[in-house]
Amino acid sequence: MVNYSERSHDVQMADAAPPGSPGKIKYLICGCGSTGYNVVEELYKETDSILILDKDEKRVEDLLDQKYDAVVRDLKDPDLFEDLPVPEVIFVLSNDRDANLAIVRAAEDTYPSAHLIARATDPMSKDMLEDAGADVVLYPQEVIAKTAVHRVRRLSAARIARKLYTLLGSWEGTLGIVTHTNPDPDSVSSAMALAAMARDASDGKLKARILYDGNIGHQENRAFVNLLDITMERITPEVLGECEHLAIVDSSAPGVNNALDRDARVNIIIDHHKNGTHDSTTSDFVDIRPGMGATASIMTQYLQELDIPVDTKVATALLYGIRADTRDFRRNTSPQDLNYAAFLLPLTDRDILDKIMSPAVSQETLDVIGNAIRGREVVSGYLFTNVGYLRNRDAVPQAADMLINLEGVNTALVYGITDTNIIFSARNRDIRIHIGKVLEEAFAGLGEAGGHANMAAASVPLTYFSMVKDKEDLLDLIIDPILKRIRRIVGLENEANHEV
Numbered sequence: 001m002v003n004y005s006e007r008s009h010d011v012q013m014a015d016a017a018p019p020g021s022p023g024k025i026k027y028l029i030c031g032c033g034s035t036g037y038n039v040v041e042e043l044y045k046e047t048d049s050i051l052i053l054d055k056d057e058k059r060v061e062d063l064l065d066q067k068y069d070a071v072v073r074d075l076k077d078p079d080l081f082e083d084l085p086v087p088e089v090i091f092v093l094s095n096d097r098d099a100n101l102a103i104v105r106a107a108e109d110t111y112p113s114a115h116l117i118a119r120a121t122d123p124m125s126k127d128m129l130e131d132a133g134a135d136v137v138l139y140p141q142e143v144i145a146k147t148a149v150h151r152v153r154r155l156s157a158a159r160i161a162r163k164l165y166t167l168l169g170s171w172e173g174t175l176g177i178v179t180h181t182n183p184d185p186d187s188v189s190s191a192m193a194l195a196a197m198a199r200d201a202s203d204g205k206l207k208a209r210i211l212y213d214g215n216i217g218h219q220e221n222r223a224f225v226n227l228l229d230i231t232m233e234r235i236t237p238e239v240l241g242e243c244e245h246l247a248i249v250d251s252s253a254p255g256v257n258n259a260l261d262r263d264a265r266v267n268i269i270i271d272h273h274k275n276g277t278h279d280s281t282t283s284d285f286v287d288i289r290p291g292m293g294a295t296a297s298i299m300t301q302y303l304q305e306l307d308i309p310v311d312t313k314v315a316t317a318l319l320y321g322i323r324a325d326t327r328d329f330r331r332n333t334s335p336q337d338l339n340y341a342a343f344l345l346p347l348t349d350r351d352i353l354d355k356i357m358s359p360a361v362s363q364e365t366l367d368v369i370g371n372a373i374r375g376r377e378v379v380s381g382y383l384f385t386n387v388g389y390l391r392n393r394d395a396v397p398q399a400a401d402m403l404i405n406l407e408g409v410n411t412a413l414v415y416g417i418t419d420t421n422i423i424f425s426a427r428n429r430d431i432r433i434h435i436g437k438v439l440e441e442a443f444a445g446l447g448e449a450g451g452h453a454n455m456a457a458a459s460v461p462l463t464y465f466s467m468v469k470d471k472e473d474l475l476d477l478i479i480d481p482i483l484k485r486i487r488r489i490v491g492l493e494n495e496a497n498h499e500v
Helices: 009-015 034-044 057-065 097-110 123-132 140-169 185-202 219-227 237-241 295-306 312-325 335-347 350-356 363-374 395-403 435-442 463-467 471-490
Strands: 024-030 050-054 070-072 086-092 115-119 136-138 173-178 206-212 245-249 268-271 285-288 377-379 382-389 411-417 421-428 448-451 455-461
Touching (some): 185 206, 185 245, 185 268, 219 350, 312 350, 395 421
Parallel strands (some): 086 115
């Protein structure tokens, strides 16, 4: 270890490597108050190639006594870096705003290839330091605030995960995990993860059964279930009667986009949508986080926090669930979704993922998309299209996904009718409206509706009208007042239709 401050200035001139010479050092610390000292201690765990500059002679003496390399320098001196080795990284950490700014400017001129990390002493100096050339600017108060919030969130997440794990570990028998109607990869993968947690927590004493209603119609969703060989059962009163405990995933309440009665006793609710008015006090565990892009992200966090081994099948399902619900991280994506996807990626089966994402498209899906294109009407950026009668309801959102990309369209609303329901799907790029709330208002009292600001869906059960043979005439009869409501809500009553 070389001690620069114990030499005379003449010796330094002779022996120390000036900027541009072969002599180099890993870290140069400018200013060593409490912040600088903590940084030095942390860096010293990695290397002793550290030189400290400080204006306080007593502080430098103390550092030398602790066997650190330190030298007394006026931090505002334009020749601050004269006769020093070339650093890879410079930390500018004094509590003097003007000194820090002078150091950054001098370093930018003297060591243009060095990385510059500077401390801001107040919010205003952040921009000044960045403009002067600092690569990273840290404002300690802001760092502390963010760290505190992050730690609280991690602590809260760990406690929530542990609560669920303890609850599952206290049960025996059968846990019925109910996915939402016409389950998608987010719902199915979340159910798989909850089943894995139940097995781990109960040492196999709690058997999990994944239950669903409706259809798995989207070609990618069918490929997802088939390729991963996921065992799912149709939900029936008999099956429910065999379950001592019930959980719902990717639905916010019993009877909200699932086959349960609205007054059903549900023990566990996990979702990333805030729909419904279920009294959560009747459930043992409720975790609803609208800020998450997918329920699969919440489930991944549980597994990660609890350090539960994630097998390839579950990891592949969860990653695809996150990707599908965030549309490859382009929709409603939070930083947490990206973090959990990164955690899952090395654990997945890449070949299966590729096959899931490249399935064959059915003829009916192509026909529905063709009908949607041919029947489109556009009003001031709002596209409406009726695809008529269909068997595969998943073709409706696929058509909406395609038509939202049409030039001149800000909102795409696609609707059709099956044997049992009128299906409505919407996509939106207009920041002035929240399409989920628009559909909630338009379908109030008629069926289930809701979603996000940029995507939403609605469904109206036909009940005793399901026996009507001419479904397309029935669709026109029921949908007309709903479309009028939507036009009124978004302010299109007096606008004329045109094609694009």
